[in-house]
Amino acid sequence: MASPLDRLPRPTPRRLLLAVLLCGVVPWSVQTFTDSSVPFLRFAWGGLSFAPVVYARTLVEYLSLSGSPLVVPWVIATGCWLLAVASAALAFVGREDPRVTAGLLVLAGAVNASVALRFGIQPLRTGYPVGTLALWAVAAWRYRDWTRA
Template identity: 40%
Template sequence: MTTDPAARSAPRSSARRRNLLLVSVLALVPWSVQTFTAGSATLLFPWGLVGPATGSVTTITDFFLRFTMGLPDYILVWPVGVACYLVALGSALSGVLFGREDVRLTAAGLLLAGVTQLEVARGFSVQPGRTAWPVGTVLLWAVAGFLYWSRAGERDAR
């Protein structure tokens, strides 16, 4: 066993960068996919909505600042999920920048963001002619589980 602090911190530094990469990639995948009986789809990302057929993009800020009249409750949890995700991202970023990540906070932020996406998908799915797939829930929970359990194994090894 090495006593050199730099040698011991190298694997942790690499794990922190990996954690940040995993959490960051979640911003690039759709959190919910709504399919319509007419054959079109809408992709809901943490940063906005995309209509692949038309190429339209509506940012989350435009959606909530310009189209706020009469929004159903289930869509209002979308920004709550984004806030939870940002907490997880901030925790992972703190690990890289300062060497201090609370993986429990990172995992909890991702788990809660996943819960909110279940509600978004449920709300969209009860509308006629539309089905919503909570892809983000699965991905957010998978990354949270991986980060938490990989860290738990690290604690057990000490």
């Protein structure tokens, strides 16, 4: 039985780096509050709020302003993703280890999922780990290609 990953193009260095970079563009989690229909989007780089106005705050700002225990794992997930970007960039010079790239993406996704789930267990809140799906999909694509080579 063929996997959907078998139909994807091979991860050339350019495709690989683009896919890993795009993981940082998608919202890592969509966080909703039951008393508001307006979501909060959390990215690798920071957060985007839509209430009462559209407001962006960087991860660095969250570090300096927040005492939330969710900020530290968020930083760890972002760090894993940045290391995956660096690992993917090494493919241009033939030095990338696909297991490292895929492993870092899996770790970033797992830590991101823990942040979204920990946010979601708080009263009147829900967190959807959208970015985890993107990170794991790219990791599976990269690892699957390596195992087929």
